Amino acid sequence: MPAYHPQRIEPRWQAYWEEHQTFATPDLDRDRPKLYILDMFPYPSGAGLHVGHPEGYTATDILCRFKRMKGFNVLHPMGWDAFGLPAEQYAVQTNTHPRVTTQANIDNFRRQIKSLGFSYDWSREVDTTDPGYYRWTQWIFLKIHDTWYDRDFEWTDPQGRPRKGKGRPIAELPIPDGVDPDAYRDSRRLAYRAEVPVNWCPALGTVLANEEVIDGKSERGGHPVVRMPLTQWMLRITAYGDRLVEDLEIVDWPKSIRDMQRNWVGRSEGAEVDFPVVISGQPPAPPSGRFPDKPAENVIRVYTTRPDTLFGATYMVLAPEHPLVDRVTTPEHSEAVAKYREQAARKSDLDRTDLAKTKTGVFTGGHATNPVTGEPIPIWIADYVLISYGTGAIMAVPAHDERDFEFAKTFDIPIRAVVEPPADWLKANAPKEAPADLLAAYKADPGAFSGVFHDEGVSIQSRNDEFAMDGMPTAEAKPAVTAWLAEKGLGKKAVNYKLRDWLFSRQRYWGEPFPVLLDESDRVSPVGEDELPVLLPDLDDFKPTGTPEPPLSKAREWVRYSEKLRREINTMPQWAGSCWYYLRYIDPNNTERPWDPEKEKYWLPVDLYVGGAEHAVLHLLYSRFWHKVLFDRGLVSTPEPFQRLVNQGMILGETEYTAYRDPAGAWVAAASVVQSDKGPIRKGDASATVLETVKLEEDQIVKKGEGFVLKDAPEIRVDARAHKMSKSRGNVINPDVVVSEYGADSLRLYEMFMGPLEAVKPWSMKGVEGVYRFLGRAWRMIVDYEAEEIALDQRVKDAEPTPEQAKLVARTIAAVGDDYEALRFNTAVSRLMEFVNAFTGAEVRPKAAMEAFTLLLAPMAPHLAEELWRILGHEKTLAYEPWPTFDPVLLKDDEVEIPVQILGKVRSKITVPADADAQAVEAAARADARVAALLEGKTVRKVIVVPGKLINFVAN
């Protein structure tokens, strides 16, 4: 019985915590500092918990338990992100209602998470599919719908920085004269319907956001996605582009995530320039002197980040979908143009990127005038220009842009150099038989050079009668030419974003219904707040229709709201519920409002948010956007929701050792094998023989050089790799199995001991056994494992610790506390192991030391710690015991052993008083026999003493 049996201990303590509501958090507590520590809530899939989930959850749980002992009021909730595609697909497959499967999955996830002993406040559990929750998701949508973005609004943020641009109530939108006020308001709302080219995924039967499309395939499932125009709900996230970037400065997030978000928003600065179209040989009308907001009729407006290269624009390209294509196309080219546009329309984004190698396009027959040279330049259409970025048209400068260069080479369009590259670039890229004057050669024919110079340089060949920028470095030339264009009314400075507005509707059943109504002319009116929630109607047939017609169209009664009004039948995307769940946790049962403002002020922002890096742009960008709208509308008090973000690294499967055999059974060198979807094949083998993949045991391999080889056939290299866990690979670790075999504490401890929280690391069952053994040793350090009944080990007694023990206790308390604070759990485990190693050999184990150890262990292995705490004679949970303290004097040693270096190499060691000064250390070192012998006959040029650390003689 008194052996360590986690299976007996753990359920008992889980029941205790639940019964005593140990981790219920008061809504407000002004006496203690607050801490809001949040996990990314899981999507409860049918596959159950993955070992990746407990990694982040354990890290936050340790910190929460630690901080409670440190006297903080800690909010630590859990919930379910339960709307979404997989639940619906599974429901369709099994012909069960998604509500049923979702509920079952949630129950399973809850059971699994509870079995790991996390200190969540379960009274705050939220479920995004609960009408009591999505009622407020709909409410927030209405707030967004009720908001417009005032770009010129000036205000001061809580950091005291002056800011420009803010979301304001639609009622405060000034209506210009002569417009329909309702239509004008609708055109300015942050939530709007628009016909846009969308990513339609036939396999999933829905449209997808840009963020959900990767390489022309759906993020989920990898199905092809095609472009088609559809009327959809959009959220005007682009209005917040600047603030989403700027406020990355005030959050404590990993640089990589901030960079990813910055790149995703993709702000660039440049200029818009108008190129007049030449109509039937007539010269264009002279510029008006003012750059209009909308381009005049016969003008192609382009966006460029390199206005300084304007003199080198030798042609223009319109996206095939550009509205001016028909107007500029001449009759003799119209057939070719029409054909090309048709082809481009049929191509999915995937095809377009596949063909990225060779540029295609056709000449329209039309010409425009380069506004600085006055020369006519041809207008082409090509699908390397995207309608969705900038103005959908470019000025092409083949000398200084690789894409334009490639296109110009293909279609034999003149290339004109307008930026002077540095001399070494010219040298490196010059053609073989170039004359001595490389610059002259470059000016004459940049197309003959082997590279394209796209960096900044110095402007050349850039002058007309009124304006010249020759000799200007790029950084000066850009504003100079932009200013000149602005003065002429031909252009102006402009900013562009890669970020597109967020496509916010889906043609699916399992999502939040939009709380809006449409009339016969599709004009939108929101439902009243008193009508929320707009319940998702029960449907027997919730299958996607296979067309862009959403399944909710089948709920005929529900759709028909009144004689004139019908309900919106699209649903919200999965991201909607997760955009604000951290706000609902602070007041989860409020039926009057989404959250109480007092509680919001107390708890926000989230102090620490831990989750996987896969949400770097999607969820984290979307929820920041919603939060900012809520902030602008005065509904939350902080500009950012998540103050600190930490990404846990992925846990890979166990390292696999693989070799290959050909069909005859002979080993094949790994280097000659490539992976294909059929399996590994031999490189360069036209018949693509499918080889046998052989997974090897560790005793079949041996280290050689950089890697491993087969023991029996040392010429065959072995692949050693840890892969992502996946069902198909069969390397998935089920947490349930680990818990039943080794206990939750071992799983928790192992996942923390594997390595740094942020690192990607492979699983090892042997490693789990290692920490399990450690917990057994800790148990036996305190508990008499040979006794019949539970009892303290006889060596544990009320005794004064030896000086060494006292020091170890103090050092361990200090180090473990520091490690917890800094989320360095792997080294915290090491410290506790060292402690146990030291006390295992001790004949006297002072009880106070054992108690301190138990409290230090508690955040990581709470079940075992609670049990030990009770055995040590305490009745109550240790969850709120004060963190152990120590006398800082004990951290200092009286004497230290320090290395003596000669020329930087350790030659001896001496023991000196810890506070010995430089002279004393040097004297002690010189007194050392070995040192004295080695210094014999050498000149000591310099002596470096780092007191308490080392001494180095520079001598030769």
Added chain:
RNA sequence: GCCGAAGUGGCGGAAUGGCAGACGCGACGGAUUCAAAAUCCGUUGGGGUAACACCCGUGUGGGUUCAAGUCCCACCUUCGGUACCA
């Protein structure tokens, strides 16, 4: 291509510019046992030595420094993100 992170024993990993390899796994040796499991105690970067000494060693090549895994420059590899974004 671009952005970011990381390369340390057989393996996971540890090291405010100051003794590289803490802690764990694995391996080897021993104690205990009739035997095994479990447990406990040792050894374990490579070369070298009877044992010391000594030499080499943190992806590669340079540099800064009394001293570099750590800082600087160039490169290589792996992982993550992203890509006709004008």
